[in-house]
Amino acid sequence: MKYRRLGKTDLKVSIVGIGTWQFGGEWGLTYTQAEADAILDQAAELGINLIDTAECYGDHLSESFIGNYLSRRNRENWVVATKFGHHFHDLFTRTDDFSSEGVIKQLDDSLKALQTDYIDLYQFHSGPDDLFDNDVLWTTLDKQVQAGKIRHLGTSIGSNANIHQTEASSKVNSKAIQVVYNRLDRAPEELVFPSCVNQDLGVLARVPLASGYLSGKYKPGAVFSNTDVRHRHDADNVKQKLEEVQRIQKEEVPEGMDMAKWALAWCLKHDAVTTVIPGCKNPEQVIANASATDLISDNHPQAWKA
Numbered sequence: 391m392k393y394r395r396l397g398k399t400d401l402k403v404s405i406v407g408i409g410t411w412q413f414g415g416e417w418g419l420t421y422t423q424a425e426a427d428a429i430l431d432q433a434a435e436l437g438i439n440l441i442d443t444a445e446c447y448g449d450h451l452s453e454s455f456i457g458n459y460l461s462r463r464n465r466e467n468w469v470v471a472t473k474f475g476h477h478f479h480d481l482f483t484r485t486d487d488f489s490s491e492g493v494i495k496q497l498d499d500s501l502k503a504l505q506t507d508y509i510d511l512y513q514f515h516s517g518p519d520d521l522f523d524n525d526v527l528w529t530t531l532d533k534q535v536q537a538g539k540i541r542h543l544g545t546s547i548g549s550n551a552n553i554h555q556t557e558a559s560s561k562v563n564s565k566a567i568q569v570v571y572n573r574l575d576r577a578p579e580e581l582v583f584p585s586c587v588n589q590d591l592g593v594l595a596r597v598p599l600a601s602g603y604l605s606g607k608y609k610p611g612a613v614f615s616n617t618d619v620r621h622r623h624d625a626d627n628v629k630q631k632l633e634e635v636q637r638i639q640k641e642e643v644p645e646g647m648d649m650a651k652w653a654l655a656w657c658l659k660h661d662a663v664t665t666v667i668p669g670c671k672n673p674e675q676v677i678a679n680a681s682a683t684d685l686i687s688d689n690h691p692q693a694w695k696a
């Protein structure tokens with residue numbers, strides 16, 4: 391594994407982290423604690439130390455799997471990133487709650503589910519600009535930082551061209567941007583990444599496998615179960631994406647190379663990107679994803695210097 395500094399924080403994060411939306415049950419599978427343990431143990435064995443979760447991957451369900459796991463392992467070895475701003479109701483159904491009181495309640499619920507007394511990175515979860523531009527909210531969060539419940543604040547931008555929230559980050563003491571970035575979707579390169587570099591913000595590239603389409607294992611016409619979030623994606627758009635993946639596989643991916651590994655390394659080569667957080671459904675995917683590290687040199691502006 392290789393490690394990078396997350397922007398101007400003191401956090402040393404593995405360049406391949408682990409996304410855990412999957413633990414919430416919206417990817418066609420439900421999880422047992424033993425299955426979640428196996429994924430996280432595999433990650434730890436390969437040097438992965440960054441977990442991304444959220445309040446609404448199930449009703450704090452993903453966080454609960456992680457918390458149960460951490461209660462039996464060394465919490466200090468992990469960088470735990472979670473998010474605020476939503477209530478989960480049922481599969482694919484959430485309501486927004488970015489009010490200060492609502493967020494404080496969510497924070498306490500997340501700490502309880504995660505069985506920890508601090509969160510390393512607490513991220514604004516893809517809310518609209520008018521709810522982001524709320525001084526009372528950020529002042530409330532700052533108090534939680536002072537109280538030691540939160541180590542650092544971050545912003546997970548909803549649209550990957552959201553320059554408003556990116557530019558405002560330093561002002562609200564948010565030190566990392568989470569953004570959709572992958573070989574099929576390069577929008578952040580234009581405005582968001584230059585702003586991150588200017589402000590020395592860490593960047594967590596989410597959906598780095600384009601929801602799994604960039605793994606190369608799906609062909610145009612692929613069908614997903616109605617408990618898999620991809621069932622809700624626009625069919626024509628998915629078909630176009632999968633055709634483009636076939637072209638990329640033929641023209642850009644070296645022969646014999648696992649496409650998921652290649653796709654993650656592709657993201658990590660950008661100077662602005664600190665880490666990728668692919669969602670993993672089993673230990674085999676963790677192994678394949680961690681192997682992207684083999685394709686990355688130590689020569690990156692945020693490379694961790696001991």
Ligand SMILES: NC(=O)c1ccc[n+]([C@@H]2O[C@H](COP(=O)([O-])OP(=O)(O)OC[C@H]3O[C@@H](n4cnc5c(N)ncnc54)[C@H](OP(=O)(O)O)[C@@H]3O)[C@@H](O)[C@H]2O)c1
Nearest residue numbers: 409410411546596597598599600601602605650668669678
């Ligand atoms: N608004 C937000 O803040 C937000 C939104 C979305 C995601 N996120 C975070 O970002 C993380 C990553 O995004 P994502 O999970 O939506 O998309 P992703 O990482 O692009 O794709 C994940 C899916 O790809 C497939 N996959 C993973 N590794 C693979 C491998 N080595 N080989 C083949 N297939 C592989 C798995 O599904 P199959 O095996 O079923 O194909 C997995 O569920 C999430 O887990 C979550 O933590 C945050």
